[in-house]
Amino acid sequence: MPYVLWESFRAVFYTPYYAALSLGTLEEQGLDIEFGAVPAGVHIGEALRSGQAHVVWGGPMRVMLDRHEHPESDTMCFCEVVARDPFYLIGREPRPDFQLADLLRLRVGTVSEVPTPWMCLQEDLRRAGLDPAAVQRVADRSMAENVAALGEGELDVVQLFEPDTQRLTSSGAGHIWYAAAQRGLTSYTTLYATKRFLADQPDVALGFVRGIYAAQRWVAAHSADQLAELVADYFPGLQRAILSGAIRRYLDNEVWGKTPLLSREGFERQAASLASGGLIGRQPAYEECVDMRFVEQVLGEAKTA
Secondary structure (H helix, E strand, C coil), rough: CCCEEEEECCCCHHHHHHHHHHHCCCHHHHCEEEECCCCCCCHHHHCCCHHHCCEEEEEEHHHHHHHHCCCCEEEEEEEEEEECCCEEEEEEECCCCCCCCHHHCCEEEECCCHHHHHHHHHHHHHHHHCCHHHHHHEEECCHHHHHHHHHHCCCEEECCCCHHHHHHHHHHHCCEEHHHHHCCCCCCCCCCCCCHHHHHHHHHHHHHHHHHHHHHHHCCCCHHHHHHHHHHHCCCCCHHHHHHHHHHHHCCCCEEEECCCCHHHHHHHHHHHHHHHCCCCCCHHHHHHCCHHHHHHHHHHHCCC
C-alpha cells in the first residue's frame, strides 16, 4: 500500500526530508511512498482525517492551529527535523551591534506567506520588553517583493529564509542582522499524522521515524556541498553555489536536529509565540500535540545497536 506523504511547500530548510527521499531511507523501511505537495485549497487536517494524505511535514503551528479551529482534531507531531527557526533579518548595510529594539525605529518587511516567522519574532520582541505593535511593519508583501523593496530603499530590514538570504549576502546586497535560530530551540517542522493513523499503523510510524533518523545521521556526516548535490533536483534552477551556501548556513546555525526528538522546550517556545501573537486562543500542552513514543523506541534501538 502506498503511503501519501505531503510537503507543506518547497523550502531549503526542509532539506533533510529531501535527503531522506533521495537516499531512499524511507523505502529501506519497507514504505511505499507517494510524495507530493499539499494541493491548493486543501485543508491539511481534514485531508489527514479523511485519509487523502497519511503523513504531512510542516510546522507544529499547523497542528496547533488545526486543533484551535477544529475541536475534534487529533493531529499529532511525531518526528521532528527542523528544531530552530530558519528565518533571518536582513538589512542593506552591516549592523553588527543590532538589537531588537532597533526594529522600533525602522521600516520592517515581515513574511506574509505563512504566519509563523512573525509569530516567533513578535514573541522575541515581547520577551525583550518591547511592544510588537510599535513596529512599523509591512506585512502584506511576499518575500520576493520585500527583497525588491529593500534594494530600492523602501524598507530598512526584511525577514527572509534561504536561499534569499544567501543570494543577498553573497552579492553584498544584504547583511544578516539577526538569525532567529540564535534564540534557541523553537520547533519548526515535524511529521504529523492523526492519532488514529498512529494507533492503527504503528509499524508505519516507526518506519517513518527510522527513515528520517537515518537521513539525519547522513546529513550530520556529510558536507554542505555533498548535501546540496544530493537534493539539487528538488531545487531546479537554483545555482549550486547558492544552495550549498544556504545549506552551510543552516548547518552552522544548527537549524536541523540531530535526532527526530521534538523537545518540550522547542514546542513550548513555538506554542507561546502562536498564543501571544493571537493565532491560537491558548497555549496547548506538549502532551496534547506531541507523540514521541516512536522516536523514543528508535533512539533506544540506536543505543543498543
